[in-house]
Amino acid sequence: MTEEEILAFFRKKSKPVHREVICGIGDDCAVISRGSFWELLTTDTMVENVHFDFAYFDPYFVGRKLAAVNLSDIAAMGGEPAYALLNLSVPGISERELPLFWEGITTKLANYGAEVIGGDVTRNPERWHLTLTLIGHAPSGGVIFRQGARPGDLIFVSRPLGASAGALELWQQGFEPPESLKRAHLDPEPEIRLGKVLAQENLASAMMDISDGLLLDLARLCRANSLGAEIEAEKIPVHEALNEVSLSQEPIFYALSGGEDFALLFTVPPEKERFLRLKLGSQRLFQIGYIIEEQIIYLIKNGQKEKVSPSGFDHFA
Amino acid sequence: MTEEEILAFFRKKSKPVHREVICGIGDDCAVISRGSFWELLTTDTMVENVHFDFAYFDPYFVGRKLAAVNLSDIAAMGGEPAYALLNLSVPGISERELPLFWEGITTKLANYGAEVIGGDVTRNPERWHLTLTLIGHAPSGGVIFRQGARPGDLIFVSRPLGASAGALELWQQGFEPPESLKRAHLDPEPEIRLGKVLAQENLASAMMDISDGLLLDLARLCRANSLGAEIEAEKIPVHEALNEVSLSQEPIFYALSGGEDFALLFTVPPEKERFLRLKLGSQRLFQIGYIIEEQIIYLIKNGQKEKVSPSGFDHFA
Numbered sequence: 001m002t003e004e005e006i007l008a009f010f011r012k013k014s015k016p017v018h019r020e021v022i023c024g025i026g027d028d029c030a031v032i033s034r035g036s037f038w039e040l041l042t043t044d045t046m047v048e049n050v051h052f053d054f055a056y057f058d059p060y061f062v063g064r065k066l067a068a069v070n071l072s073d074i075a076a077m078g079g080e081p082a083y084a085l086l087n088l089s090v091p092g093i094s095e096r097e098l099p100l101f102w103e104g105i106t107t108k109l110a111n112y113g114a115e116v117i118g119g120d121v122t123r124n125p126e127r128w129h130l131t132l133t134l135i136g137h138a139p140s141g142g143v144i145f146r147q148g149a150r151p152g153d154l155i156f157v158s159r160p161l162g163a164s165a166g167a168l169e170l171w172q173q174g175f176e177p178p179e180s181l182k183r184a185h186l187d188p189e190p191e192i193r194l195g196k197v198l199a200q201e202n203l204a205s206a207m208m209d210i211s212d213g214l215l216l217d218l219a220r221l222c223r224a225n226s227l228g229a230e231i232e233a234e235k236i237p238v239h240e241a242l243n244e245v246s247l248s249q250e251p252i253f254y255a256l257s258g259g260e261d262f263a264l265l266f267t268v269p270p271e272k273e274r275f276l277r278l279k280l281g282s283q284r285l286f287q288i289g290y291i292i293e294e295q296i297i298y299l300i301k302n303g304q305k306e307k308v309s310p311s312g313f314d315h316f317a
Numbered sequence: 318m319t320e321e322e323i324l325a326f327f328r329k330k331s332k333p334v335h336r337e338v339i340c341g342i343g344d345d346c347a348v349i350s351r352g353s354f355w356e357l358l359t360t361d362t363m364v365e366n367v368h369f370d371f372a373y374f375d376p377y378f379v380g381r382k383l384a385a386v387n388l389s390d391i392a393a394m395g396g397e398p399a400y401a402l403l404n405l406s407v408p409g410i411s412e413r414e415l416p417l418f419w420e421g422i423t424t425k426l427a428n429y430g431a432e433v434i435g436g437d438v439t440r441n442p443e444r445w446h447l448t449l450t451l452i453g454h455a456p457s458g459g460v461i462f463r464q465g466a467r468p469g470d471l472i473f474v475s476r477p478l479g480a481s482a483g484a485l486e487l488w489q490q491g492f493e494p495p496e497s498l499k500r501a502h503l504d505p506e507p508e509i510r511l512g513k514v515l516a517q518e519n520l521a522s523a524m525m526d527i528s529d530g531l532l533l534d535l536a537r538l539c540r541a542n543s544l545g546a547e548i549e550a551e552k553i554p555v556h557e558a559l560n561e562v563s564l565s566q567e568p569i570f571y572a573l574s575g576g577e578d579f580a581l582l583f584t585v586p587p588e589k590e591r592f593l594r595l596k597l598g599s600q601r602l603f604q605i606g607y608i609i610e611e612q613i614i615y616l617i618k619n620g621q622k623e624k625v626s627p628s629g630f631d632h633f634a
Contacts, residue, residue, distance in 0.1 A: 014433055098323065116341075121323050123367050124446055125367065
């Protein structure tokens, strides 16, 4: 089965019976109503040589990134992170590696007010296998789901894309990427602050983070809404450092289909755009297109409008 | 580093700063005060050919057991399980395996009122690698920790021990274990009901579940209290089916050092013993000894009192 088929199985089979479960499988976080607040729960796994390679990571940055990918899921709902559980599963770990890894996780979590409060240690014979589960919260009703977009809503991404995938390709081809690409891959910043503003001011109608590539994640957002999208190639913010390096594809390829950007992808009703710009002041945002009724994604490029099939990262493809 | 060294590192390094964290790393669950109730969080990983073998498991029972080991951690605090997150990490999974695995997890969780509401799917190239995170709750103040025992407190286990380890050895030697041993290994019952009674009636002073063998887990309980224990070999409840099969060691060895019993191990102040028996009515409980001041574990066997060094399962030993 492909990753999408497995996820579809879980979405279909899981029908929460607890009435306080606001949102189960299928969004960036599960959401539970706790009366005075909503609790957010997310979990993400990173596997050595599947998600990261010690050829260009050290244990410190593995820890930072594990924290970041989970923090990004809390950001994608507009929540505030708080507590984490760590599952460390390794063939063995040295007295040099463990403190570095721990320092990486805990400093990154602490930047956003979160900390590790539990976990489990086991052995995975061949490779590091790491899971972090992150628990956050938001005011009751104050989160943005994937579902909620309407035709005509403007589609935004929160920052330039493609840097992480560009760095990865350079390393894999034996080159040292420029600093800004390296940082995007090793130590991405989750958009916690922006997510909270969008949720608390009720500015976005739908939101998720971009972890598997813009096109694939946009397709997921559209599917959650039974809608489509029209986006313009010229409006896609391509990370500028991609123009300075030698890659196998055009820079926009990495922005459209590269993974692990951890930018936010969100939709805004057109009447709220002015208020959005006002609220976010100097923060640059990138409007790349808008939501349409037809359940197709169109890319406008050089004046031509073409259907695109989303491609991005599938673990089992 | 050994598993105990890694765990000791985490215990030492983790000092929760959020005031509402009642209990962090070092107990069966992390505990967060949510005002009107306490939230319990636990997570456990099972790795193919480390924790289970498809030679005698099928995906259904892998799912059941993954649920059980996590449910047992909630039982060990006296809590009520509610929500779970599943991290499924496999080389690939077939259309036959996934529904069986899902059915196993969800039926076992549902027996105790819990359900899967989120998770993550990734690839682990060599083997199944499964993590479940379970969220439960208890009335504020109504949980039993590992810490809380006092010298003179009676030590109890909740049921006969050694069956799971006995089954495993038989399989590994090519024999089919009797049904009761098989069930203990494949589909252990977490002591949710007993845990809740002990916590809600405030009967136990300290409690944990036995996952890595009675002696090793008793040593952990003693260490958490800076105390020791004296236990009697004749009082250790050895699973009766161990007497009917041919094993490499005496049956009591499996009861003392076998893993994965998922019985509760708890201490009771002597003045509460009558009330305990009254409250639990027909449920058999096994008093195996008592807590002592000296930080040593003594085993009394054939009238001889000897120090024992705990041995049990260490993933990295």
